[in-house]
Amino acid sequence: MIRKIIHIDQEKCNGCGLCVNACHEGAIGLKDGKAYLMRDDYCDGLGDCLPTCPTGAISFVEREAAAYDEAAVLEAKQQKQNACSVQHSGCPGSRMKQIARDPAPISQYSASQLSQWPVQIKLVPVNAPYFANANLLITADCTAYAYGNFHNDFIQGRVTLIGCPKLDEGDYTEKLTAILSQNSIKSLTIVRMEVPCCGGIERAAVTALQRSGKFIPWQVVTISTDGRILR
Numbered sequence: 001m002i003r004k005i006i007h008i009d010q011e012k013c014n015g016c017g018l019c020v021n022a023c024h025e026g027a028i029g030l031k032d033g034k035a036y037l038m039r040d041d042y043c044d045g046l047g048d049c050l051p052t053c054p055t056g057a058i059s060f061v062e063r064e065a066a067a068y069d070e071a072a073v074l075e076a077k078q079q080k081q082n083a084c085s086v087q088h089s090g091c092p093g094s095r096m097k098q099i100a101r102d103p104a105p106i107s108q109y110s111a112s113q114l115s116q117w118p119v120q121i122k123l124v125p126v127n128a129p130y131f132a133n134a135n136l137l138i139t140a141d142c143t144a145y146a147y148g149n150f151h152n153d154f155i156q157g158r159v160t161l162i163g164c165p166k167l168d169e170g171d172y173t174e175k176l177t178a179i180l181s182q183n184s185i186k187s188l189t190i191v192r193m194e195v196p197c198c199g200g201i202e203r204a205a206v207t208a209l210q211r212s213g214k215f216i217p218w219q220v221v222t223i224s225t226d227g228r229i230l231r
Contacts (some may be wrong), residue, residue: 004045005065012057018206019049019058025073026080041069042076054210098172113156121163122171124179131183134159138176138205139191139200148229154191154221165200172201176208180216181212188218194230 004191006029008019015033027042028035028049035057039041045068050058121138137158144150144162161179163172180188190205192198202220209218222230 001065001067002062003067004060004062005040005043006045006047006049007059007061008037009057009059010034012055014055014057016054016206016218018025018052020225022049022052024048026076035058039066041066041168042073044068044070054215068088092218107201113151114160115154116159119160119162120172121161121175122168124161126175126178127182130159131179133184135189136179136185137189137191138163138201138202139189140164140193142193142198143191146193146225147223147229148227154189156204158189163201165204166197171221172204173211176205177211178198180208180212180214183218186217187213190218190220192220192222194222194224 006027013029013034015035017030017035019035020028020030023043025042025044027037027039029038029042030036043065045060047058047060050060116128118124135158137153137154137160139160139162141162141164143154147153161176165172179185188205188209190202192202206218206220209216220231224230
């Protein structure tokens with residue numbers, strides 16, 4: 001059938017993934033660093049994803065496409081929910097895990113790469129001088145404990161802000177928006193853990209970037225609970 005459906009311009013897409021989160025039907029996915037319409041029958045043609053795209057890569061077209069299948073969408077959502085409930089008991093962020101490792105030799109010790117203080121999002125001044133032309137790192141505080149070479153791979157050469165969206169009161173979005181909008185930030189790196197509760201720090205940082213009205217190169221890195229980089 002001919003119907004209205006979204007189209008994603010691969011030349012304009014920067015792979016930010018905001019449209020993936022905005023698509024409640026699960027029609028959009030990331031592949032090779034780009035967003036793709038994975039299934040025509042999952043796209044309802046309402047375009048919730050359009051306003052979230054920072055590059056204008058998403059538009060409507062009318063073309064031959066499978067009809068929207070609400071039943072299939074609901075079934076896929078249920079399967080995903082069931083998979084999560086089987087794998088986790090209680091909050092995934094507090095699920096106990098013991099990780100066995102070989103002791104690291106003392107020679108692997110490396111000096112701290114931290115370039116400023118304080119580092120807590122709620123404590124740092126909005127107009128600190130070290131924000132001038134800074135490469136900014138916004139990270140969940142557990143990441144440095146999970147990923148062994150965190151200082152060299154992430155903190156080095158960056159101004160570091162940390163927080164825990166599960167334990168801290170309030171939301172970081174307003175503070176981060178002020179930092180991004182009132183300073184000359186060169187780049188933004190967001191590092192989070194794989195657990196769902198850690199998504200709060202990613203959402204706050206991405207929302208702050210959108211509200212700042214600035215075009216700043218950014219990336220999200222996810223660390224597994226056993227210390228691997230997932231993406």
